[in-house]
Amino acid sequence: MKLICALTLVPAFSAVAQPNIFSDILEQNLQQHSATICDKFSALPPESCTALVKAAAESASWDKVDKNALKEGLKEGFAQPQFLNSALNKAFGETPPIGLKFKSLDVEDGDNVLAVTFEYAHSINKKRIESKNGWNRSIATDFKATGTLTQDAAKNPHNFIEAKLTLNGNWFTDIPEHGEEFAKALSDLSLAAAQCGGGVTELTPENCKANEKGLNYLASTSEFLNSYQNYQLGVDLGYEADQEFKATQTKVSAFVFAQYEDWGDNSWLGALSVTPAVRLGVDTIDPNNKTPRALAGDNTSYYRFSGEVSLWAPLTEISGTPIVFTFNYRYYKELSPSEIVKNGNLDSYQFKTYSLSGTNGLFVSYSSGRLPFDRQTNNVVELGWQTHF
Numbered sequence: 001m002k003l004i005c006a007l008t009l010v011p012a013f014s015a016v017a018q019p020n021i022f023s024d025i026l027e028q029n030l031q032q033h034s035a036t037i038c039d040k041f042s043a044l045p046p047e048s049c050t051a052l053v054k055a056a057a058e059s060a061s062w063d064k065v066d067k068n069a070l071k072e073g074l075k076e077g078f079a080q081p082q083f084l085n086s087a088l089n090k091a092f093g094e095t096p097p098i099g100l101k102f103k104s105l106d107v108e109d110g111d112n113v114l115a116v117t118f119e120y121a122h123s124i125n126k127k128r129i130e131s132k133n134g135w136n137r138s139i140a141t142d143f144k145a146t147g148t149l150t151q152d153a154a155k156n157p158h159n160f161i162e163a164k165l166t167l168n169g170n171w172f173t174d175i176p177e178h179g180e181e182f183a184k185a186l187s188d189l190s191l192a193a194a195q196c197g198g199g200v201t202e203l204t205p206e207n208c209k210a211n212e213k214g215l216n217y218l219a220s221t222s223e224f225l226n227s228y229q230n231y232q233l234g235v236d237l238g239y240e241a242d243q244e245f246k247a248t249q250t251k252v253s254a255f256v257f258a259q260y261e262d263w264g265d266n267s268w269l270g271a272l273s274v275t276p277a278v279r280l281g282v283d284t285i286d287p288n289n290k291t292p293r294a295l296a297g298d299n300t301s302y303y304r305f306s307g308e309v310s311l312w313a314p315l316t317e318i319s320g321t322p323i324v325f326t327f328n329y330r331y332y333k334e335l336s337p338s339e340i341v342k343n344g345n346l347d348s349y350q351f352k353t354y355s356l357s358g359t360n361g362l363f364v365s366y367s368s369g370r371l372p373f374d375r376q377t378n379n380v381v382e383l384g385w386q387t388h389f
Contacts, residue, residue: 101363103384105150107157110378115150117158135171142166153243157378160371161241168234168257173227227270232257236281242373247290249372253306255281272313279308282335292375296344303335321358328353332372349374361385 051069101117121144129137147161236253259277262270269276283304287294311327329352337347349372355365365382 099386101384101386103363103382105157106381106383107155108379110157111155113150113152113155113157115148115156115158117148118146120145135173138170138172140166140168140170142168147243149243156243157374157380158367158371159242159373161243161245162238164236164238164251164253166234166236168232170230170232172230227260227262227267229261230257230259236283238283240372247288247292247373249285249287249291251283251285251304253281253283255279255306275312277310277312279306281306292344292373293341293346296340296346298338298340300338302337305331305333305335307331315356318358321360324357326353326355326357330371355382357386361387 051072054069099119099121103115103117105113105115107113122142124141124143126138126140129139131137143163143165145161145163148156148158150156153159233256234254236251236255238251238253239248240251241248257277257279259275260269261275283306284301285304286301287299289295289299291299293299307330309327309329311325313325315323315325317323330350332349334341334347341347349370351367351369351371353365353367355363357363362385363382366380367382368377368379370377
């Protein structure tokens with residue numbers, strides 16, 4: 001009889017008391033070791049990993065899993081920009097492929113417009129070719145799409161979307177670095193500094209003079225740096241459209257591109273820290289019957305010259321945030337336009353933008369001119385925030 005009573009007490013203990021004991025033990029271990037466990041799964045956000053471990057502990061201890069806590073924990077981790085950027089970087093490389101600018105457009109003689117500007121860039125394939133005469137060479141296939149979207153397409157002052165597939169050949173120099181001359185100067189300076197009161201030899205004016213000479217020699221280390229140059233020659237297969245994709249046109253382009261960046265003080269560009277880039281092309285354009293040119297009465301295909309100039313320069317720091325100035329100028333000119341196109345002022349377009357931006361994503365810019373599909377010139381002040389995914 002005593003044995004039967006004892007046996008009946010064991011199942012009762014297992015069904016009621018045991019989960020509470022296990023819950024307490026697992027909760028203590030979870031607090032102590034969850035970070036160690038999640039270190040083994042570094043690809044997961046820490047918040048999401050902790051939520052998963054806790055849910056597993058609750059399940060193992062016969063407790064009911066808190067689904068809401070699990071959902072919020074997963075959401076908190078996976079929705080973070082750091083994790084999204086990391087995931088996209090693993091898929092597309094170290095350069096984030098999608099850039100967004102959320103901004104307010106203050107249009108002259110018009111209403112304020114909320115807009116988002118997007119840029120998607122992805123290198124599909126890149127093949128390195130053996131260097132020749134000090135130049136690195138490669139062949140690449142790239143895709144890029146850019147544009148500005150607004151709530152009301154009719155009020156979009158930058159109503160131009162462009163997508164293109166590019167096949168190009170690249171010639172570029174190595175990233176500038178200090179050479180043997182810099183290393184020798186650094187070694188000489190170390191020896192001179194040791195002799196000038198360093199306790200190695202007797203302190204003499206000659207030794208200190210050598211030390212001073214070495215310091216002056218290395219005062220501007222940028223004198224040892226060369227420039228970085230990048231040149232491209234290629235072909236674009238492109239598509240241009242307005243926001244509603246009513247006015248569209250296809251293009252085939254042959255282009256050349258050049259970028260120069262002086263990492264030293266050997267030129268006025270290097271002294272001012274200005275990096276210029278230039279792109280020139282000749283395009284074959286095939287429009288549909290909704291473009292401004294077609295509505296004016298000329299829907300034929302045509303040749304167009306296109307050019308783009310960009311300048312980039314760091315300016316200063318504000319509260320520890322570097323501020324960068326950029327300038328961009330785009331020009332489109334139809335070759336041998338008809339009288340209908342010229343009389344409608346549809347044969348050429350110019351568009352320029354000045355902007356100040358910080359590493360925190362904030363930016364302000366001023367743009368003027370018009371892009372293809374624009375019927376009038378717009379002057380626009382933009383204020384917003386940019387991010388990458």
